Amino acid sequence: IYAFLAYDHTLGGIQFEEQVKWIPGLGVSYHVGMDGISAPLVLLTGVIIFSGVLISWVRDRRPREFFALLLILVTGVFGTFVALDLFLLFVFYELAVVPMYLLIGIWGTTRKEYAAMKLTLYLLLGSSLALAGVLAASVWSGLGTFDLLELAQVNFGRAFQAAIFLPIFIGFDVLGGLWPLHTWSPDGHVAAPTAVSMLHAGVLMKMGAYAALRVGVFLFPDGARQWLPWIIILTAVNVVYGATVALAQRDFKYVIGYSSVSHMGYVTMGVATLSQIGLSGASMQMFSHGIMTGIFFAVVGLIYRRAHTRQIPELGGLARKLPFVAGAFIIAGLSSMGMPGFSGFVAEFQVLMGVWQTYPIIAVISLIGVVVTAAYILRISYMVFFGPLKERFQDIQPTSTVEKVALLFMCAFIIGFGVLPQPMLAVIRAGVSDLLAAIR
Numbered sequence: 001i002y003a004f005l006a007y008d009h010t011l012g013g014i015q016f017e018e019q020v021k022w023i024p025g026l027g028v029s030y031h032v033g034m035d036g037i038s039a040p041l042v043l044l045t046g047v048i049i050f051s052g053v054l055i056s057w058v059r060d061r062r063p064r065e066f067f068a069l070l071l072i073l074v075t076g077v078f079g080t081f082v083a084l085d086l087f088l089l090f091v092f093y094e095l096a097v098v099p100m101y102l103l104i105g106i107w108g109t110t111r112k113e114y115a116a117m118k119l120t121l122y123l124l125l126g127s128s129l130a131l132a133g134v135l136a137a138s139v140w141s142g143l144g145t146f147d148l149l150e151l152a153q154v155n156f157g158r159a160f161q162a163a164i165f166l167p168i169f170i171g172f173d174v175l176g177g178l179w180p181l182h183t184w185s186p187d188g189h190v191a192a193p194t195a196v197s198m199l200h201a202g203v204l205m206k207m208g209a210y211a212a213l214r215v216g217v218f219l220f221p222d223g224a225r226q227w228l229p230w231i232i233i234l235t236a237v238n239v240v241y242g243a244t245v246a247l248a249q250r251d252f253k254y255v256i257g258y259s260s261v262s263h264m265g266y267v268t269m270g271v272a273t274l275s276q277i278g279l280s281g282a283s284m285q286m287f288s289h290g291i292m293t294g295i296f297f298a299v300v301g302l303i304y305r306r307a308h309t310r311q312i313p314e315l316g317g318l319a320r321k322l323p324f325v326a327g328a329f330i331i332a333g334l335s336s337m338g339m340p341g342f343s344g345f346v347a348e349f350q351v352l353m354g355v356w357q358t359y360p361i362i363a364v365i366s367l368i369g370v371v372v373t374a375a376y377i378l379r380i381s382y383m384v385f386f387g388p389l390k391e392r393f394q395d396i397q398p399t400s401t402v403e404k405v406a407l408l409f410m411c412a413f414i415i416g417f418g419v420l421p422q423p424m425l426a427v428i429r430a431g432v433s434d435l436l437a438a439i440r
Contacts, residue, residue: 004043004427009036012430014084014149022088027138027145031085036431037213040287040424041081041206047413048202048294049074052195054406055298066107070195073099077199080207086134086215087146090127093211096204097123100188100196108191115184115191122184126174126208130215133168137219151219152438158222165223169216169231175208177264178231179238186257194301197253201260202294206286209267213282213435217271221439224274229359232272236362238265239369247376252303252310252384255376256296259336262369263289269366270351274439276432278354283428284421285347288335288414292344295332295410299325302403303384306396312380317389321396326385328407333377335414338370342418346425 007015017033034042052070059066072095079092097120105116138146141154156164174181185205189197217224242262249255263285270282302325303318304310319326335344348370356363399407417424 001043001046003034004039007034007036007039007427009426009430012036012434016082017084019084022085026087027143027147028087029085029147030088031147032079032082032088033084034082035434036427036429037283037435038081038210039427039431040283041203041210041290042078044206044287044290045074045077045081045203047410048198048290051294051298051406051410052198054402054409055198055301056193056195057400057402061107066103066193069099069103070199073103073196073199074203077203077207081210084148085146086138086148086151089148089211089215090131090134093127093207096207097127100192100200100204103196104188104192107193107196109193110191111187112191115187119184119188122181123175126171126181128171129167129174130171130211133164133171134215136164137168148214148218156220161220161223162226163223165216165220166227168220169212169224169227172208172212172215173268175205176212176268177205177208177238177261178268179234179241179261179265182238182242182261185261186254189257189260189297190251190253194297194305197297197301198294201256201297202290205260205264206267206290209264209271209282209286212268213271213279217274218435218438224439228272228274232269232355232359232362235265235269235272236365238262239269239366240372243369243372243376247372247379250312252312252315252380253297253300255312255380256293256300259296259373259376260289260293262373263293263336265369266348266351266366269355269362273351273354273358274436275354275357276429276436277350278358279432279435280425280428281347281350281352281354283432284343284424285351287424288343288347288417291410291413292332292335295328295407295414296336298403298407298410299329299332302399307393312383315384315390316387317385318393318396319385320389321393322385322399324399324404324407326381328411329385330381331411331414333381335418337374337377340418341415343414343421343424344418346418346421
């Protein structure tokens, strides 16, 4: 929170910068800093890990190992968002994968070994593609460095950029849930324990989209202009397909898993516009969706811990016993639906405006996802929280104070930046303006 508030958007650029030589022979340094695009993601990561720890307050099985791995995981996420050296970025990027595998494999549920293995293989495949591209860029530059800001000054040439952009962007955006390389994501969401699901959907998927933007678009703008008009077609599939499959699910957690696939489509869609409003919307969507999906998975976890089922037809009337949980879900649901007054509206409106200016047909197709999203949010709200209370839930355990604090903390950001988005948008616009100035 302090880092976000202390970032001076009137100055823009990289702030809180630190650089220490690490492996001089390879041109590798510990170079970190924060700009207007990474600042909201640093804030998001702090909010989600704080809330995730509170939601996991009761952890009976091996709690020390669980929280140690959780903090190693979030270290990798923080590091990826602030790294300005490509070698360092990959160290942090991969640092987040191993703890995720162990957290799902040991503490997960529902085919946890399968989900952990599938997630790890997909992410390693994607990062291998991206790593090959990054190594090629470093060698081609002739500078003998991995420093992002120095490589940005190199003219790589149109042919090289066209060849290298796709493996880097797609490789990173596998973690962003880009269709059709998204299938690891819903399985990983469902199998992970609650706090890990919150981090997985809330910040890890943003890590992929951020790296694709920071490395792919920033270093290879000509390649981006050539390939993004085709990639945006995949993002439209993300939005509509993810929402439609979510509507058909009976498992509460699978609904949220496919919902994340759908909403991450808006992020890449905004990036593909390469416009001020589209990129601003994509950055806002990363923050808004991170908080929103954190609430969703927290709600699912709290209900599963008490009801011992995630099957939607088996639930009902829980708002009478868990009104605070129901209220948090509805707030996140309204944001997911893009209702004015919530941060999701601010994000999706900008994305769709940017897409309309450049790809109007894609914008119209994407509106189908908005309608279907409203359908499954309203369906779940009614079937899980309203209607008659099932007999088996008469004595269900009420929400604890710690859990209420976690939900209230996340809801405050959704409503706060929905009603007063300017503080967030000012920071994002500073970062987007710097990015566009660098690639044009």
